[in-house]
Amino acid sequence: xxxxxxxxxxxxxxxxxxxxxxxxxxxxxxxxxxxxxxxxxxxxxxxxxxxxxxxxxxxxxxxxxxxxxxxxxxxxxxxxxxxxxxxxxxxxxxxxxxxxxxxxxxxxxxxxxxxxxxxxxxxxxxxxxxxxxxxxxxxxxxxxxxxxxxxxxxxxxxxxxx
Numbered sequence: 443x444x445x446x447x448x449x450x451x452x453x454x455x456x457x458x459x460x461x462x463x464x465x466x467x468x469x470x471x472x473x474x475x476x477x478x479x480x481x482x483x484x485x486x487x488x489x490x491x492x493x494x495x496x497x498x499x500x501x502x503x504x505x506x507x508x509x510x511x512x513x514x515x516x517x518x519x520x521x522x523x524x525x526x527x528x529x530x531x532x533x534x535x536x537x538x539x540x541x542x543x544x545x546x547x548x549x550x551x552x553x554x555x556x557x558x559x560x561x562x563x564x565x566x567x568x569x570x571x572x573x574x575x576x577x578x579x580x581x582x583x584x585x586x587x588x589x590x591x592x593x594x595x596x597x598x599x600x601x602x603x604x
Contacts, residue, residue, distance in 0.1 A: 475520055478519055478520040479510075479511055479513040479521075481519050481520075482516060482517050482518055482519075483517050483518070483521070484601050485593055485594075485598040485601070486517040486581070486592070487592055488517065490589050491515070510522065511523055522570055522573055522574060525573070526569040526570040526573055527562075529569050530565030530568075530569050533565060534558060538558065544561075571603070575599075575603055578603050581594075582594035
């Protein structure tokens with residue numbers, strides 16, 4: 443019986459190596475995210491934050507906490523979760539419809555999709571920076587929540603944003 447191309451052991455072994463490498467990366471990224479979601483931002487009073495979140499039941503803040511996997515309720519360093527990526531992805535997809543150069547990139551095939559994906563990652567970074575600045579400046583200034591940020595100075599803003 444003749445050997446069919448692509449069904450030999452060596453080609454199957456090479457494909458499994460790539461799959462294994464990608465699977466290990468995903469598992470590693472999930473582990474890092476879960477550990478990071480339990481590391482609090484330095485300078486946040488957890489008791490005052492719990493009181494704030496209890497008052498915000500049924501609002502956008504509760505939805506934001508859900509999308510971050512509960513990281514917001516723990517005031518973790520990964521509180522933004524995947525929200526900046528989701529927002530950037532939606533924005534870039536909408537721009538491909540209304541902005542002609544992006545629409546042409548979309549029609550170019552794989553290279554165009556790679557470029558659009560790169561723009562999405564850049565947008566994610568920009569949105570994450572703006573969202574983290576907004577959260578860092580909004581936390582100390584929330585009405586009725588004095589004491590949420592223990593020492594609202596430059597050090598707090600820097601550690602919260604970075």
